Amino acid sequence: MNAQILKRVVRAIAERSQPDLDQLAQKLVETERRTGHRKLADELDAILRTTQPRVSNRAEVLSRHLQQLPTSRRHGDLLASNIPRDLLQHDMVLPPQTEERFARIEAEYAARDRLGAFGLRPRKTILLYGPPGCGKSLGAKRLAWNTGLPLLKVRFDALLSSYFGESAANLRAVFEAAKERPCVLLLDECDFIARSRMSGRDIGEASRIVNSLLQFMEDYDAPGLLVATTNVEKSLDEALFRRFDDVFEVPLPGIPEIERLLWMTLSGINVEESIEWKRIASVLVGSSAATVVKVAQDAAKGAVLTGRRVVTEANIRQALSDTKRTEPTS
16 A cells, blocks of 8 residues: 555544545555456455445535635635535637547546556646636536646635745645545636736745746646646746646637527527527627626526517617626727
8 A cells, every 4th residue: 555545544433424434445456456456356345345335414515625625824814615516607608629638638537546556647737828707717616626626726815925934834735735645636817826926926825836846846746637727828937837737728719619608598598590600600799608607697688688588689789788888998
């Protein structure tokens, strides 16, 4: 039994976390079988199958999990927030090539033990970039949902400190927490701490936290995933890109994606059959996925408020007009 699994077993026993113990026991069976100890693996598997499953108290498990979130040394502030599973939106409408990139990450995570048997390492660190509202944060939530991992979102407001070296210490605590318990660790808008060290406005503490982030990324070997997002990838430190296993864009939706977003958002309400979806989608080209969803939701609200409960093209065009009036001008 390697040291990492042994520590997780002891921790699960100390926390009385039956789900973690069940998962670790199954992992031990797979490890013994992979190393050729088939008889022992079969005996362990038989023990697991004959043991009556225990019903875990979800509230107690969640409470323990929250207590294990990393905190700052000086003030005890939470350095990351746990996003409950029932708040993980995960339905994404993406171009085929982008969908394939997400699906491959999920497939490699599911097959991590098989890949490990051949000395192969699954993609663990991912950088998502693209314009605001295109779905980068949603991509992290989708990965958490499809892998079954909890989502921990780093709180940069609590992580950064004016005290010498404290920001780096807080960042270390976050990475150590991710190593101790499998999760999707989300560095949302990571340019907040990862801007290039070549900037003329660089200060000592900012440079130190970038150096620390580079080192933690270099040594990253946690059992879960790390997902970073940015709207301004060109401002990131160039050395950071080499630390990620996969870097790809989450683009603005094209006409096919816009049509699907409109249909999905309006699926719970009656819609006029004569609507020319392609023409409406062409008007929305260049808009973010978030804007498209908002237009559809506003159109549905307009239909309900008029008492018709059927979305018409006039409702959608009104929503489009309202959205254009409220969008900031460049």
